Structures are given as C-alpha cells and as structure tokens.
Amino acid sequence: MNASTPTSNPTRPDTTPPRSGPPAADTALTDRGIVVLSRYGTLLGFVLMMIVFGAVADSFLTGSNIANVLKAAAAMGVLSIGLTIVLTLGDFDLSIGYTATGAGMLAAGTAQTWGMLGGTVAALLFGAGVGVVNGLIVTRLGVSAFIATLGVGQIITGWLLAYNGGIQVSGDLPPDFTLLGRGSIGPIPLMVIVWFAVAIAAFLLMERTVVGRRMYAVGGNPVAARLSGIDGKRVRMLAFVLSGVLAGLGGLMLASSLGVGNPTSAVSYLLPAFAASFIGAATLREGQFHVGGTIVGVLMLSFLANGLVVTGVERAWTTAAQGIVLVAAVTISTFARKVAAR
Amino acid sequence: MTGDVWLRVRGMAKSFAGVPALDGVDLDIRAGEVHGLIGQNGAGKSTLIKILAGVHRPGAGTIEIDGVQRTFPDAAAATSAGIAVLHQEPQVVADLAVYENIYLGLVPPRSGPLIRRAAMRRTCRTMLERLGVCIDVDQRVSALSAAQTAMVGLARCLLLGARLIIMDEPTASLGAHEVEEVYRTVERLRAEGLSVVYVSHRLDEIAALCDRATVLRDGRWVGGLEHDELQDRTALVRMILGVEPSRLVRAEDREPGEVALAARGLCWRNRVVDVDLDLHRGEVTGIAGFVGSGRSELAHLLFGAARPDSGSLEIGGVPVRLSSPQEGIRRGVALLPEDRRNQASVGEWTVRENLTLAALSSFASAGFVRRRRERERYAIDERRLGIKAAGAESRFGHLSGGNQQKVVIAKWLATDAEIMIFDEPTQGVDVGAQEEIHRLVRDIAAEGRAVLFISSDLEETLRVSDRLVVMREGRIVADQRARTTTLQETLALCFGAADPLTDVVG
Numbered sequence: 001m002n003a004s005t006p007t008s009n010p011t012r013p014d015t016t017p018p019r020s021g022p023p024a025a026d027t028a029l030t031d032r033g034i035v036v037l038s039r040y041g042t043l044l045g046f047v048l049m050m051i052v053f054g055a056v057a058d059s060f061l062t063g064s065n066i067a068n069v070l071k072a073a074a075a076m077g078v079l080s081i082g083l084t085i086v087l088t089l090g091d092f093d094l095s096i097g098y099t100a101t102g103a104g105m106l107a108a109g110t111a112q113t114w115g116m117l118g119g120t121v122a123a124l125l126f127g128a129g130v131g132v133v134n135g136l137i138v139t140r141l142g143v144s145a146f147i148a149t150l151g152v153g154q155i156i157t158g159w160l161l162a163y164n165g166g167i168q169v170s171g172d173l174p175p176d177f178t179l180l181g182r183g184s185i186g187p188i189p190l191m192v193i194v195w196f197a198v199a200i201a202a203f204l205l206m207e208r209t210v211v212g213r214r215m216y217a218v219g220g221n222p223v224a225a226r227l228s229g230i231d232g233k234r235v236r237m238l239a240f241v242l243s244g245v246l247a248g249l250g251g252l253m254l255a256s257s258l259g260v261g262n263p264t265s266a267v268s269y270l271l272p273a274f275a276a277s278f279i280g281a282a283t284l285r286e287g288q289f290h291v292g293g294t295i296v297g298v299l300m301l302s303f304l305a306n307g308l309v310v311t312g313v314e315r316a317w318t319t320a321a322q323g324i325v326l327v328a329a330v331t332i333s334t335f336a337r338k339v340a341a342r
Numbered sequence: 343m344t345g346d347v348w349l350r351v352r353g354m355a356k357s358f359a360g361v362p363a364l365d366g367v368d369l370d371i372r373a374g375e376v377h378g379l380i381g382q383n384g385a386g387k388s389t390l391i392k393i394l395a396g397v398h399r400p401g402a403g404t405i406e407i408d409g410v411q412r413t414f415p416d417a418a419a420a421t422s423a424g425i426a427v428l429h430q431e432p433q434v435v436a437d438l439a440v441y442e443n444i445y446l447g448l449v450p451p452r453s454g455p456l457i458r459r460a461a462m463r464r465t466c467r468t469m470l471e472r473l474g475v476c477i478d479v480d481q482r483v484s485a486l487s488a489a490q491t492a493m494v495g496l497a498r499c500l501l502l503g504a505r506l507i508i509m510d511e512p513t514a515s516l517g518a519h520e521v522e523e524v525y526r527t528v529e530r531l532r533a534e535g536l537s538v539v540y541v542s543h544r545l546d547e548i549a550a551l552c553d554r555a556t557v558l559r560d561g562r563w564v565g566g567l568e569h570d571e572l573q574d575r576t577a578l579v580r581m582i583l584g585v586e587p588s589r590l591v592r593a594e595d596r597e598p599g600e601v602a603l604a605a606r607g608l609c610w611r612n613r614v615v616d617v618d619l620d621l622h623r624g625e626v627t628g629i630a631g632f633v634g635s636g637r638s639e640l641a642h643l644l645f646g647a648a649r650p651d652s653g654s655l656e657i658g659g660v661p662v663r664l665s666s667p668q669e670g671i672r673r674g675v676a677l678l679p680e681d682r683r684n685q686a687s688v689g690e691w692t693v694r695e696n697l698t699l700a701a702l703s704s705f706a707s708a709g710f711v712r713r714r715r716e717r718e719r720y721a722i723d724e725r726r727l728g729i730k731a732a733g734a735e736s737r738f739g740h741l742s743g744g745n746q747q748k749v750v751i752a753k754w755l756a757t758d759a760e761i762m763i764f765d766e767p768t769q770g771v772d773v774g775a776q777e778e779i780h781r782l783v784r785d786i787a788a789e790g791r792a793v794l795f796i797s798s799d800l801e802e803t804l805r806v807s808d809r810l811v812v813m814r815e816g817r818i819v820a821d822q823r824a825r826t827t828t829l830q831e832t833l834a835l836c837f838g839a840a841d842p843l844t845d846v847v848g
C-alpha cells in the first residue's frame with residue numbers, strides 16, 4: 001500500500017484583493033454619464049426632435065398641428081396604457097388591437113338601437129369580457145399570456161368577420177355617436193382629454209395605490225410577492241381586465257372619431273402600442289414599464305411620424321423611422337443597465 | 343486491490359469574490375479505489391469537485407494524472423482526461439430514450455450523414471451490462487426509477503471513457519433498496535479498476551463503501567483516513583467538526599410560554615414525513631439538518647406556501663388549514679425564506695417599498711399607500727434593528743447582505759406576526775451582522791413570539807436556540823433542550839449515526 005496519504009496542510013494566505021471600494025474616478029464618471037443617458041436620453045431625444053422639426057417646418061409647432069397629432073394618437077395612447085399595466089406584471093396582451101376593433105364595431109352596432117350610452121356600455125363591457133377571458137386562460141389554465149391573448153385575438157377577428165357580414169357598421173347612428181371623437185373643449189379635443197384623464201388615473205393607480213404596488217411586486221419578483229402574501233393570480237387577472245377595458249375604450253374612441261364601426265380599424269395599433277411601452281421602459285426608469293414613460297413613447301412616435309410628413313418625407317418612411325427610434329431607445333437603455341449592473 | 347496513485351491534487355485553492363472556498367487542499371486518488379469525500383455544507387467539497395470537472399479554474403494548486411501535470415480549461419478537457427461526474431440531480435432529458443440520453447451531446451456512430459441507432463443501442467447495452475444493471479435501452483428515462491436514472495448517468499460516464507467517476511451524493515434521493523443497487527454498481531466499477539470519488543453525508547455509507555476518505559473543513563484538508571479508521575464514527579465526526587466535544591455554555595434558557603403553533607403528522611411528498619412540532623411563545627426552536635432534510639419544506643408548510651398532503655395544524659389553539667401565504671400571514675405566521683434575493687425582496691425597489699410589502703394595507707388609507715407612514719416606519723426600524731442604509735429611498739439591492747436581511751426582518755415585524763420562521767437568515771451575511779441577527783432573533787422571541795430558526799450552521803443553531811429539533815430525510819429524529827446537547831450529538835443525528843449517545847459522546 002502506497003503511503004501517499006497527504007499529511008501536510010499548507011495554509012496559504014488568500015492573495016486575492018477584496019473587491020470593494022469605488023471604481024476609478026474616470027470610469028465612474030463615464031458610467032454615470034451612460035446611466036443619465038439611459039434615463040433621460042429618450043426625453044432629450046424627444047425635445048431635440050421637436051426643436052428640429054419646429055425649425056424645419058413652420059407648421060409643426062402650431063397649436064392646430066399639435067392638437068391634431070394628439071387627437072390622432074389618443075386612441076392608441078389609451079391602448080398603450082392598458083398594455084403597459086399588463087407588461088408591468090411580466091405578461092403580454094396581444095389581443096388589444098382586436099379587442100379595440102371589436103369594441104368599436106359593437107359600439108356602433110349597439111348605438112344604432114340603444115343610443116350612444118348603450119354603445120359605450122357595450123364597448124367597455126366587451127373589453128372587460130375579453131380581459132376576463134384572457135385572465136382566466138392565463139391564471140387558471142396556466143397558458144402563457146403570449147399564446148392565450150394571441151388566440152383570443154384570433155377568435156375576435158373571426159367573430160368580426162361574421163359580425164355585420166364583415167362590413168363596417170354605418171348609418172342609423174345617433175348624432176352624438178361622433179361627439180367623443182370629434183368634439184372638443186375649447187381648443188382641446190375630447191379624445192385628448194379622455195386620454196390624459198386615463199393616463200392620470202392609471203398613473204395614480206400604479207404609483208400610489210396598494211393595488212399598483214402589488215402589481216409592480218408581482219412583475220418585479222413573483223416568488224417574493226407570493227411569499228409576501230400577494231395573490232398573484234388576482235393581480236394578473238385585474239391587469240388583463242384593465243387592459244381589456246382600456247382597449248374597449250380606445251376602440252370606442254376610434255369608432256367615434258371615424259363615425260363608423262370599422263372591422264379592421266384598430267388592428268394595426270398593437271405594434272405601435274408595444275413600441276411606445278418599450279420606449280417608455282427606457283425612459284426615466286431603468287428598464288421598468290411605467291405609465292409616464294409610455295405616454296412619452298406615444299408622443300415620440302406620433303410627433304416623429306407627423307414631423308417627417310410635414311417636412312416632406314414620404315409617408316412610407318415614417319414607419320421605418322419609428323422602428324429606428326424604438327430600437328435605438330431600447331438599445332441605449334439595455335446597454336446602460338448592463339453598465340449600471342456591473 | 344487498489345493500485346498506484348492515478349490522480350494527484352496538490353495545494354488546491356479557490357476564492358470567490360475574495361472569500362476562500364478552498365485553501366491548500368491535497369487529494370490522492372488511486373486506481374481502483376473508492377474514495378470518500380466528507381465535510382459539512384460549505385466545507386469545499388463542491389468547489390473541489392467542480393475544479394476536477396473543469397467547471398471552475400483553480401486559484402492555485404496542481405492536478406497530476408498518471409504523473410503528468412494537467413490543466414482543465416473547460417469541462418471537455420476534464421472529460422477527455424478521464425474524469426466524469428455523476429451529478430446529484432440527474433442530467434437527463436426525461437422524454438428521450440435511455441440510449442439517447444447516454445449519447446446526449448456526444449457524437450453518435452454514423453455512416454455518412456446517418457446515425458446508426460443500432461450501434462448506439464448495442465454500445466449502451468454493453469455499458470449497462472458492465473454496471474450489472476438490466477435496463478431496456480429503448481425505454482424513456484421518465485419511466486425509470488431514481489436509481490435506474492443514476493445508472494443511465496453512470497453508463498454515460500463509462501461511454502465517456504472515464505477512469506475516475508465522481509459521484510456527488512448519489513443516494514441522497516434514493517430509498518433503502520435502491521441504495522443497495524448503487525453499492526453493487528460501485529463495487530463493480532472498483533473491480534474493473536476504475537476509481538470513484540464518493541461524496542455523501544451518510545457516514546455509514548462512507549464507512550461501508552470507501553477504501554479511504556478525505557475530510558474537508560472550511561475549505562481546508564483536515565485528514566485522510568483508511569478504511570479501518572472510517573469505522574470510528576466518533577473520531578470521524580470530531581474531524582468533520584474540528585472541535586473537541588464540549589457542552590455549549592448558553593447565556594440563558596427561558597421557560598417556554600404557551601404553544602403558539604402545533605403541527606401533527608405533517609406529510610408532504612416524502613420530503614416531510616409525519617412531523618409533529620410545537621412552537622412555544624418566547625422560545626427559539628432551532629432546526630438542524632442538512633440541505634434536503636426537509637427543513638425548508640416544513641417551513642413552507644407552516645407558513646401556507648405549500649399545502650400538506652396530510653396532517654393538521656393548530657395556531658393559538660385553533661385548527662387551521664393554510665392554503666396560501668396570505669392565510670399564513672393572516673394567522674400571524676411570517677416566513678423569512680432562505681433565498682433573500684429571489685424569494686424575499688425586489689432588488690430594484692427601494693428599502694421603503696421592500697419594508698412594507700407584506701403589510702401594505704396597514705400603510706394605506708382608502709387604497710392609497712401613504713409614503714410618509716412608510717418612511718416613518720423605516721425610521722423606527724432603522725434605529726431599532728440597526729439598519730445601515732443611505733435612507734429609506736436607497737435601493738435594496740445595493741445594501742450589504744446583513745442589512746438586506748435586517749430589512750426583511752423589519753418587513754415581517756411590520757405584519758405583527760406572532761410566529762416567525764427564519765430560514766438560513768445568516769447566509770451570505772458577514773460575521774458582525776450574523777451576531778446582530780442572532781441578537782435580533784433572540785429579542786424577537788423575548789418579546790413573546792414563537793421563533794423557528796433554520797440553519798445549516800449547527801454551531802449557530804445551537805447558540806441561538808432554546809430548543810433543538812433535528813431533521814433527517816424529512817423526519818424529526820430528535821427534539822431536546824439546546825443546552826443539554828452538543829455539536830457532536832447533533833451532527834451525529836444529522837448524519838444518521840446509529841446511536842448517537844453511546845456512539846459519539848465519549
């Protein structure tokens with residue numbers, strides 16, 4: 001038997017220097033610069049964009065142009081707020097565009113018989129109902145929100161084809177059907193007032209109330225939230241319902257401004273709403289979806305498109321420009337978060 | 343039967359973020375020997391295994407194989423040098439067949455671009471025969487028992503051409519008859535001239551199976567033992583612990599108050615087996631036991647984070663069924679989970695927001711959170727618990743481990759809990775803050791709450807607790823006053839030594 005059992009125990013002082021203390025001053029300064037850029041870069045870009053377009057095109061910074069841009073953005077803005085709430089919880093809602101479209105159709109169809117009040121109630125109930133279905137599929141059946149809301153969106157699309165034979169609902173609409181979409185208080189369109197009112201309410205809900213705090217908790221760390229006594233299923237359910245209701249409201253606003261129920265009107269809102277939310281997540285907070293940021297995102301995308309058009313750029317390019325802004329904003333934010341985390 | 347030294351490790355050292363995990367460890371493995379690797383949690387076993395497997399790069403030290411110095415830049419290098427690891431958690435794809443799992447990630451035999459499945463099957467059958475087990479290679483792994491799954495892992499090690507197989511707690515999740523199967527296989531591997539490094543917390547297994555063993559403690563080599571020496575359980579436990587047997591001197595031992603929580607016959611998925619436990623007001627009850635002994639699972643059952651399969655629970659004399667953490671909290675139970683970062687906090691949040699999360703309603707009026715109330719509460723807790731942070735609005739994730747834990751304690755104090763469960767509260771906390779947390783735990787009990795204290799650090803558990811419960815394999819195997827017990831006794835109970843009182847306390 002080889003007697004090679006180790007018998008010595010050489011103790012070696014640990015020579016690794018402790019990792020503590022601030023990094024070298026100059027890197028700290030650049031790092032901080034990048035963090036500042038990540039938080040305020042979007043806002044800075046927005047302000048710069050407004051100044052440049054304003055300097056190039058005289059008609060850009062006029063009251064009527066601004067009011068028109070805001071009005072055109074309002075319905076999508078309302079959808080984005082609902083989406084932001086769902087995204088805050090780490091979920092998805094791909095059904096909002098279809099929900100809004102369906103709500104607009106239903107609002108017009110119902111208003112023909114029951115008046116504008118009936119149409120409004122129908123649109124909001126429809127949105128809430130879709131939210132409940134989404135929420136139930138996700139929280140009770142455990143299907144991923146991505147698939148669940150995609151499927152529900154498809155179902156609504158199918159139903160829209162059947163509803164009214166797939167053609168738009170017009171005629172026999174009460175005169176006040178277009179009040180919401182076309183009316184204004186002084187120079188401010190009603191659409192914009194509704195949008196901002198929703199934004200303020202959603203901001204207060206998310207930032208100031210117990211419910212909002214719980215939503216952020218579930219989105220921030222679902223395990224910790226559960227072990228802190230938060231019913232994640234209920235919170236997520238509520239987020240889907242809010243998203244549905246706001247999609248319904250957005251659809252109603254759109255139908256009212258169009259003066260008809262159109263079977264494809266808001267379908268194309270889905271991607272801009274996502275883009276606005278993600279730009280928002282790169283604004284003021286590091287990688288956190290929040291209502292204020294989303295509003296900035298919507299404003300950014302809307303004024304960008306409008307600015308390009310009034311400065312004479314072909315409309316086709318505006319969508320590409322929006323894509324560039326989205327990728328740039330999220331890239332800067334992602335990069336800055338990596339810097340902040342290291 | 344054993345031959346020359348095949349693997350020679352000298353002066354192995356490794357630090358993580360300045361904290362040494364291994365410090366000058368030597369290890370000799372001979373051809374054809376079964377070599378035990380023993381130590382408490384945190385002794386450095388895992389780090390050593392990972393260095394040998396090429397997962398970690400050594401900070402210092404050398405590895406020689408057959409007299410030739412080797413370095414392992416990655417896991418593939420270790421594999422090609424003849425070292426294979428059988429992990430505690432089986433590394434298999436449950437929906438693939440046995441032979442596919444054995445070949446997972448390896449280049450299968452081919453003719454041109456086509457895989458020759460028949461050849462794969464044939465090779466796998468040979469490997470399984472060498473292990474002396476009979477498993478259908480076409481069966482899905484999901485249909486296999488835990489022991490059979492381990493055999494699939496071993497067959498893979500053979501296919502890799504391993505000369506040394508490191509088995510990391512291979513029997514941890516096996517029943518008694520399955521353990522026998524693993525024993526037989528290890529014997530066959532030895533007979534073939536292969537070496538085995540056998541890591542286990544079960545000292546009787548080590549004593550029965552191993553030709554020799556190496557004991558690690560606090561990252562250092564503390565002893566190499568021959569087969570005969572392994573039979574002396576007392577000496578072995580002493581070596582693992584590194585202290586002479588002594589009764590711990592305790593500052594105080596309070597009379598326990600009334601029963602705050604009573605569990606009877608709690609069972610959960612074989613992880614918690616028929617547990618009876620009373621928690622008294624004013625008393626710290628410590629749970630000793632290794633990771634996987636069912637400690638955390640029991641904590642989750644008492645809090646409502648898991649539902650027992652059977653058994654009953656009384657809180658304050660009232661029978662309750664806790665089906666969710668909300669209910670646990672409503673009944674006055676608090677759980678400080680073992681993983682502070684992933685289970686107890688939102689790292690990007692402020693200290694203030696983390697502090698009030700479990701009792702949010704009490705900081706709100708009409709549904710709105712009153713930030714001023716939150717800040718006032720923080721100011722009180724900052725003083726009371728000695729939290730060192732740059733104010734209520736500093737980011738939780740930026741605090742040191744000890745201060746994070748204090749915020750989590752404050753969070754649960756805010757719920758007015760009467761029963762507080764601490765699961766590994768001092769993990770990742772520096773020594774000074776550990777002392778403070780111990781004091782806080784004692785104070786919290788002194789104020790009339792019932793406290794359950796869970797820790798892998800036995801010495802700490804004994805020091806903090808009035809009463810000590812030992813868990814092993816889901817069962818409570820001892821329940822006694824902490825002051826009348828010793829580290830040795832407790833450790834022997836954790837390891838499952840046959841009769842601790844006569845066996846260990848000399």
